Amino acid sequence: MSDDQAALPDPAELKSLAASRPDQLRGIAAALAKGRRLPELEPLFAEPPRSVDDPEAELRACVLGELALMGVSWRGRPGPEAYAERLRELGHPLSWRPAARLDLEHRLGVRVRGAGPVKSAGQLRARFPEIPATEGGAAAGRTAREVRDAERAREAAGAFTAGGWAREPEARFFTLPEPLGDDDFGMAFLQGLPLDCLAGEMGPGGALACLTAADDVANELYSASFNGGVDGRPQYGAYARLHAWRGLYALLGLPAGTPFLDAVRYAADCRWLRFMAFTRWFHHDTADVGFAVLDPSRTRVAVLAATDTAG
Known part of the structure; x- marks a missing residue:
């Protein structure tokens, strides 16, 4: 240089x-x-x-x-x-960020050859284990109660809005009357929730949910802000890292004062999904992401979906 x-x-x-x-x-x-x-x-x-x-x-x-x-x-x-x-x-x-890079952040900014954005069901299944749909999950989804929290939703979606993604992300939060079994936390459960991204007619590709972890979510949040959307602007590393941590805390429902290592331990006890659906909300063109997290009590769910193609 x-x-x-x-x-x-x-x-x-x-x-x-x-x-x-x-x-x-x-x-x-x-x-x-x-x-x-x-x-x-x-x-x-x-x-x-x-x-x-x-x-x-x-x-x-x-x-x-x-x-x-x-x-x-x-x-x-x-x-x-x-x-x-x-x-x-x-x-x-x-x-407000960890003074030193934590292990959960090991993927931030690291490019793996041949591992670009996930755009197809085949790519998703090849990288992450699919969770089979269950009747128990579908039934549990219908019992969920939405908890509206505009500030938490803004924080959860902040990486995408800061990066200038084409459409407003969907960030929603729900509670369940009783704990949900890990095997029931899948696409059938998500389809029971009143989510805009899963509403309407389903295309031939259907919908699927795969098991992932917090570092995958952190990396997607970081990348969304770091790179910027098609019509947005890159935010570079310092702010992309900030948006990634803010988004994680919002999805986990943790107050900002929670120590970072405590947040990492809490995230490890959660159940994380990456999902994809062929609805009109998603486009499978530039970039689409969908994540859901089930908290350690198995009674609270957060969902975040974003697309970088204008609808």
């Missing part, structure tokens, strides 16, 4: 970018983090941030976020440590 590519813009340009193209400011931060070693970046953090609204503080917060995502530790380095602590005191949104 050349010096020009990793150089800091002047304050006036930073202010303009922060107001009109925050994605470009985040891109500059990503270039700095990837193009410079930490000792070369330390002078950026010589003075503490004055305000979270300061474009220079925003740039430096993004640099720290990119470094954390890359697994670069600034522990024992006074400048970055003090800067990060001051960002926490000021309440900067990027200060």
Whole structure:
């Protein structure tokens, strides 16, 4: 990377970018983090941030976020440590994230050759174990009661809305009168819920649900924000990681103050599904995703579906 590519813009340009193209400011931060070693970046953090609204503080917060995502530790380095602590005191949104990359995040930003978006039932079945439909699941789905929570829904869908996906995602939450058996948490259960993404006539491809895990969901949330939608803009690593964690917490129904390692343990006790359906809501064109999670008590369900094709 050349010096020009990793150089800091002047304050006036930073202010303009922060107001009109925050994605470009985040891109500059990503270039700095990837193009410079930490000792070369330390002078950026010589003075503490004055305000979270300061474009220079925003740039430096993004640099720290990119470094954390890359697994670069600034522990024992006074400048970055003090800067990060001051960002926490000021309440900067990027200060809410694990200080070090956790194992649950091992897939974030990692591209596996030949493993692109899942667009067909065959691809889904090839990558994840399918859960057979059960009569018990269908019956349980009809007993579910919806719990409306607009703020939680916004948080769950935040990665897709931030990335500018073509349509508003569907995020819904339900409670059950009694615990649901793991084997009954499948497509028959989901079809018993009043979900827009599964409503209407089903195409020849039908519908299927497969077992997955929290790291798969985190990776999809991260990718949706990092790459941006077809008509959206990429948010880069620091904010994509933030949206992924916010989305996970919302799907799990956990308050923001829950320690991250506790959230990881909680997620491991949940039952996770990735689903696909050939309804008019999905398009099987650019990108479609559908996830559902059953909590450890087996009485609470969250569903998130998104498509990047305008309907």
